[in-house]
Amino acid sequence: MVAGLLLPPLVAAGLWYGVGDLTLQAQQSFRISWVAVGVLAATAIVLAFLAGSRLSPVASLLGGLAFTAAGVLPFAEMFTRVRLLPVDLLPGVLRSGFTTTAYSGLLAVAGVTLLVVSLFPSRWRGSARDLAEQPVAYESAWGTASPSQSPYLPPYNSPEDTTRPMYRE
Structure with a gap:
């Protein structure tokens, strides 16, 4: 249960920082940020642990709900024409990564993946x-x-x- 509260924000921060820094370094100086690549690799490992481990299914369910909600907001913005994403709350690199992952649909994909993983009956089975x-x-x-x-x-x-x-x- 504690992993369900701690790991999804770490995955989100790593994803947003890695994508944001990689994008900004590539656009500004045409080079690869190896720190961002390392952060993305570590984030992928944590996300795979959250999705595939024998943790409580509530861990992937909570993260899946949060990522899906954040991933659906850009589509809701398109229909309502009202700004719903909280982009002003994040600093530069995280803001760039958040908007990139949100508008590209990557957050929605991660959220739906975690939701589907939490639905398997073997995750809800007793010990x-x-x-x-x-x-x-x-x-x-x-x-x-x-x-x-x-x-x-x-x-x-x-x-x-x-x-x-x-x-x-």
Whole structure:
């Protein structure tokens, strides 16, 4: 839950700084800002961790909602013809990166990606500790409960095997 509150603002700041500095250095002096490239690489790693890890799905859900809201604002500006983006609140490089990512649709893409990632059922499943506490018993042909597995089913290894489409050894 704490990662859901801390990581998305770090991703946003890294994305806005990296894109803004890379764009400004390329436009002003025709060179690549390697600091901006490094910040973008670190931001991509944090974003991948947020999207693909076994963190709480609320982490990617909160970040996805924030990024999607910020990514939809430019489109709402086009329809309403009212300035909705808070571009005056950010300093130069961050402002440039924010407007570039917002108007290009990159924020909306990141937001929808995080929202879709948080919808997978495997992210909302309980921990292995919770599932291990529940006893698994099968009824045998003799009418008594047997804690052993059925001889006709593949062996039950872990809770992660429950949502797999095929049995894996």
